[in-house]
Amino acid sequence: MRRFVVVGLCCAGCGIDARNLPELSFDVDAADVWADGSTRPTPALAGQVRLLVTNNLDDTVSVLSLDRLLAGGAGAELSRFVVGSVPLEREGPHHCAVSPDGRFGYVGISNFVPGAGSGPHGVHGSGTSQGHALLVDLDTERTIVDVRVDRNPGDVRLTPDGTRLLMTHFDLLKVSEAAAVDVDRGPTLDARLAVLDATTLERIAMIDLCPAPHGVAVTSDSKIAVTSCQSDEAAVVDVDDASVVRVSLLDTPGTAAAPVCGPYAVTLSGDQSLAWVSCYNSGELIGVDVGARARSGDVVVLPGHALFGATAADGTLAIAIQDSDGVAFIDDVFALSRFVSLSPDVCTLPHATRFVDDDTHLLVVCEGNKRDPGSVVVLDVGSGVVLGQVPVGRFPDDLALQVKP
Amino acid sequence: MRGKGAAVVVVVVFLFAACAPLPAQGAGRALFGDPRTSTSEFNAVSCSTCHDDGSGDGQRLFAGHDLTDSVGRPSWWGAQAPRLKDAVDNCLVFFMREPAPLKDDDPRGRALYEYLRSISPTTTSASLPLTIVENVTSLPRGDPRRGEDVWTRACQPCHGAPHTGDGRLNDLISVVPEASAGFAEQVGFDVDVVLIEKVRHGLFFGVGGNMPPFSVEALSDDDLGALVAFLLPL
Numbered sequence: 001m002r003r004f005v006v007v008g009l010c011c012a013g014c015g016i017d018a019r020n021l022p023e024l025s026f027d028v029d030a031a032d033v034w035a036d037g038s039t040r041p042t043p044a045l046a047g048q049v050r051l052l053v054t055n056n057l058d059d060t061v062s063v064l065s066l067d068r069l070l071a072g073g074a075g076a077e078l079s080r081f082v083v084g085s086v087p088l089e090r091e092g093p094h095h096c097a098v099s100p101d102g103r104f105g106y107v108g109i110s111n112f113v114p115g116a117g118s119g120p121h122g123v124h125g126s127g128t129s130q131g132h133a134l135l136v137d138l139d140t141e142r143t144i145v146d147v148r149v150d151r152n153p154g155d156v157r158l159t160p161d162g163t164r165l166l167m168t169h170f171d172l173l174k175v176s177e178a179a180a181v182d183v184d185r186g187p188t189l190d191a192r193l194a195v196l197d198a199t200t201l202e203r204i205a206m207i208d209l210c211p212a213p214h215g216v217a218v219t220s221d222s223k224i225a226v227t228s229c230q231s232d233e234a235a236v237v238d239v240d241d242a243s244v245v246r247v248s249l250l251d252t253p254g255t256a257a258a259p260v261c262g263p264y265a266v267t268l269s270g271d272q273s274l275a276w277v278s279c280y281n282s283g284e285l286i287g288v289d290v291g292a293r294a295r296s297g298d299v300v301v302l303p304g305h306a307l308f309g310a311t312a313a314d315g316t317l318a319i320a321i322q323d324s325d326g327v328a329f330i331d332d333v334f335a336l337s338r339f340v341s342l343s344p345d346v347c348t349l350p351h352a353t354r355f356v357d358d359d360t361h362l363l364v365v366c367e368g369n370k371r372d373p374g375s376v377v378v379l380d381v382g383s384g385v386v387l388g389q390v391p392v393g394r395f396p397d398d399l400a401l402q403v404k405p
Numbered sequence: 406m407r408g409k410g411a412a413v414v415v416v417v418v419f420l421f422a423a424c425a426p427l428p429a430q431g432a433g434r435a436l437f438g439d440p441r442t443s444t445s446e447f448n449a450v451s452c453s454t455c456h457d458d459g460s461g462d463g464q465r466l467f468a469g470h471d472l473t474d475s476v477g478r479p480s481w482w483g484a485q486a487p488r489l490k491d492a493v494d495n496c497l498v499f500f501m502r503e504p505a506p507l508k509d510d511d512p513r514g515r516a517l518y519e520y521l522r523s524i525s526p527t528t529t530s531a532s533l534p535l536t537i538v539e540n541v542t543s544l545p546r547g548d549p550r551r552g553e554d555v556w557t558r559a560c561q562p563c564h565g566a567p568h569t570g571d572g573r574l575n576d577l578i579s580v581v582p583e584a585s586a587g588f589a590e591q592v593g594f595d596v597d598v599v600l601i602e603k604v605r606h607g608l609f610f611g612v613g614g615n616m617p618p619f620s621v622e623a624l625s626d627d628d629l630g631a632l633v634a635f636l637l638p639l
Contacts, residue, residue: 016432018441021512025426026519033515034490059485087485087495088537088609088618117610119541119602120594124610141487 041079043139044102049356050078050402051363052105052138054093055393057370059084061093061107062392063141066401069378070361073388076376080393081141083107083134090116090125091132095155095398098138099198100162102404105136106198108153108167127152127173133165133194135201138402147201149194154214155265156398158198159222159239165201166239167194168213168227175211175230179257185231189256193227193237207242210235211256215265215308219272224290226275228263231256234277236293245293249277249286261286265308270315270332274298278306278319285319285330302328303339308352308398312359312381320350320364327353327364327379340384342366347377347389351397361387363399370395429512433520440574442513445502448615449574452496452517454563455617458524466559466624468607468617469496470533476518476525483535483620493517499608500615536621538605543598544630552635555628559619567636579614582636597633604629 016022026033041063044050049066060080068076084091094110109132116125131153135145154170169191178189189211195204210229218225218239225237229246232253236245254260262281269276274296275288283306287298302321306328309319315332324341327350331337342350347366354363362381368374373391376399380387436442438453452458455469475481481492493514494506507514556567560581565573570580579585582600589596602610607618619629 016427016435016439018436018439018513019444021432021516023426024429024432024512024516026429026515028429028515028519028522030510030515033518034488034509082485082487086609087482087491088535090539115540117539117606119606119610119612120589120592120599121602121606121611121613124539 041081041139041141044402044404046404048404050102051354051376052096052098052400052402053365053376053392053396054096054107054398055080055374056092056094056110056395056397057090057113058393058395059090059093060393061096061105061136062376062396063138063402064376064390064392066356069363069376069388069390070357071388073376073378073390076388076390077392079141081136083136083143084109085132085143085146092116092125093134094153096400097156097158097165098400098402099158100160100403102402103138104198105138105400105402106156106158106165107134107136108132108149108156109134110153110170112152127171131167131169133167133196133201145201147196147203149196150192150206152191153194154212155216155227157216157218157225159218159225160220161222163198163222164204164239165194165196165198166216166218166225167196168209168216169194170212170214170230172212172230175256184255184257189231193225193235195239195242205242207237207244209237209244210246214263215267215278217266217268217275219268219290226266226268226277226288226290228266228277229256230259230263232259232261232263234263234266234275234288236275236288236290247288247293247295249279249288249295264306267309267311267317267319269317270311270313276300276309276317276319276330278309280305280307283321283323285317287334298334300330300334300336302336307350310353310355310362312355314359316359318353318355318362318381320353322349322351325350327362338384340379342377342386346386347375352399354399354401355381356401365396365399367395367397429516430519430523432512433516433518434523436513436517437520440501442517443497443501443503445504447575447577448502449578450501450563450615454574455496455500458520464558465562466555466628468559468619468623470535470622472521472524474525474527474530476522477528477530478532480532483537484532485535489518489521490514496617500617502615534620534622537609537618538621539610541598541602541605543595544601544626544633546597546634546639547627547631549631549635549638551628552631552633555624555632556635559624559628560632563616597637600633600636601629604632 051064053062092110092113111129112127113125154168171191212230213227261279264280265278285300287296289296304321304323307320317330326341329338349367374396459473486492497503
């Protein structure tokens, strides 16, 4: 009370000018100010492996402990941090990547969250706003760089050398806008591939690509990227010179507005000679010869909608399958060797996979019903048995490994 | 003579007190109610415009939560602000027109923090819900007398009198409901939906301006329906 009296006297006598404050005496040291009730992240230690999972409908990213996941999942979610720049609007974090040193995360902000805001001022979350690329300091879980990209960011991948961030733009609006005026092909449908400096997120190139490119995979030499294109095509991109070769995936392709395959994701083969394009519509994997920049003729028919996959060191592919909800394993002779079905109480709508632990385990990101939390499931690759699961946020859609060397 | 000496001592003590560093907690309390905490010359609101600090009479309907025990919460803004400073910065930038978040060592922030700490005797408290109505629709109209009470407790402190704006905080604050009616005419929406959108979304969701949104916790649909009935009689 005495303090307030003194301040009161001062305010009365000389007044506090909020814009030119007098000298203040603080009880809380500058280093401790704002040290409040919020949980501070615990940075990963050298040798620790964590996972980032983007929760599309929560505007959050889950940070998971791999060790705890492999031990069954209990306590595996170490933290969940918020991303996006407008606190009360859902902005749709969509896919993520982690720098090779495990220090930084990359998150795409899609601004595509249907049903996330409407009124006389318009419909929000419809993908009509520009997207963002975020660079997150994973030690503090704070966004340190936020740049605009084109609308509707799709996949987010770092080149393996860690120097460039590639971001597709799954701009289906452009396709539907063109269709509304009876245009079903041509450059007006094409969206761009953003090539950003991984340290600053400055634009290195914005490459005109194809209609609604989504999944992207990059060869280990960081030179070639392959993306899916909604027009029943794949695009093979020379990352250095920005040259693009588009490859039709079918003898009789559909259009971007009505694709037959519905290309959605790309997974490289073990030797990286092939890029497998996942067809959401037809449930096929269609091979693209990366070197020849042409269809390879390899096709694997899968038991449902094909989404994102992963490749083990021995060449085995594990592709997330929706509709029949499970994981399709494809062997190194390009045949469906096994389908592991996932029960709804464990996993609804598998979206992406990742081999871990010397390829003995597979992590599966499961979207869930989009009202309740989704999950990350651990499969024993050998037996196909589910070893554990952990709930994450709503509509998780990607995971990235954070490995602290 | 002794009287003169005593007077000199009082003046010296007063001057000393006036010139000595001021306790930040008290300065923070002053800043809490001072629109000049923002450097924007166009700002007319302060923290106390939207938040009770435990000193109110309970009559106001604030857009923001009571800040008593706010420091010990694990998150703010419906879990969208993981640090208290994020929450303070959100208010300053979105509602008080401050051009950028405060630096961590900004004395205004430090003083506000010390004041908030002083009204947070409970060191650990729960997060408070903040339910935003994302998709706006028309609401059943309620009792206009109840709506008038809502206006007085929630809207009038900023907007002044309905229809004239008499007593509003500054000329940049809209005259209600005329501003909503004008926009409704432009976009071809019913004015009640425009009004409801403004209350529920504030400046967010592309609406613009500097008004905070009223969450479901801050204002019920029944109260909002009554407000519509008061402002827009059939």
